[in-house]
């Protein structure tokens with residue numbers, strides 16, 4: 001065989017290997033299971049660990065996956081990244097992971113009330129289970145305390161949001177009674193309730209009238225969904241010329257900010273403060289400031305890398321992760337985001 005032939009013969013195999021190591025980022029569980037897929041990649045005894053998230057399109061979860069993959073590369077395990085945006089997909093994903101011989105799964109469920117069903121499926125398939133970001137709850141709405149969880153210090157981070165808004169209002173010389181607040185809420189999710197609750201706590205402490213805080217349910221948890229939610233609230237208060245905005249994450253606030261832009265409310269009349277940093281950063285990169293003023297930068301590295309590593313140690317060494325771990329965040333604005341994000345490996 002000529003060198004040329006060898007090269008061509010080799011290429012597809014190399015591509016296959018790459019593809020097997022880099023499992024599909026979404027839709028995989030709904031398709032045909034691939035039992036022993038890892039073995040085909042030459043990793044027969046490499047443990048397989050699932051990382052299931054509620055959205056593949058939200059930048060936060062892409063970042064979590066990226067860092068989880070770094071843990072997989074370092075320790076030599078196969079990471080199966082799957083997006084499960086609804087209950088059916090969550091359950092079929094767990095069956096699929098079981099069929100593939102996975103040993104553990106980390107999950108941010110689209111619905112935390114699926115907790116007992118997820119625990120039952122994990123047990124059935126002998127999968128070690130931990131939750132990330134959104135804590136699973138039981139039928140009584142209480143957290144499933146037995147499932148190790150890594151989340152954010154939601155109340156404290158919400159307080160940081162509220163303080164940042166209050167300070168910026170002061171810096172701009174705004175009178176609280178003239179300002180309206182759009183607070184996007186996801187009442188059924190504890191971490192979201194706590195984040196928004198913390199922001200309201202600090203705002204009202206700083207003299208913001210509670211009556212001017214318009215709680216607006218956020219049903220479809222993406223930027224267009226937030227824009228749609230915010231519009232009616234803005235319409236209902238045509239007399240309000242200055243707005244502040246907060247939500248459980250950047251995407252919520254970005255949607256509200258886009259809604260204010262759609263109504264030609266000038267950017268200097270809007271103070272939006274998000275949480276995550278991972279998608280809000282796009283507004284900081286725009287040449288002219290938008291209404292997206294700041295965000296609390298979280299650590300997708302800790303949420304992705306640390307959980308994946310902890311799961312690997314659990315399945316290989318039997319060391320169970322702590323039952324609860326809560327991470328912190330730091331306030332970023334146009335002024336300091338580059339340095340802060342570089343430190344986190346995000347820029």
Ligand code: FCA
Nearest residue numbers: 060108133134152249276
């Ligand atoms: C929730 C949010 C994400 C991120 C994560 C830490 O899952 O939906 O945007 O903030 O918590």
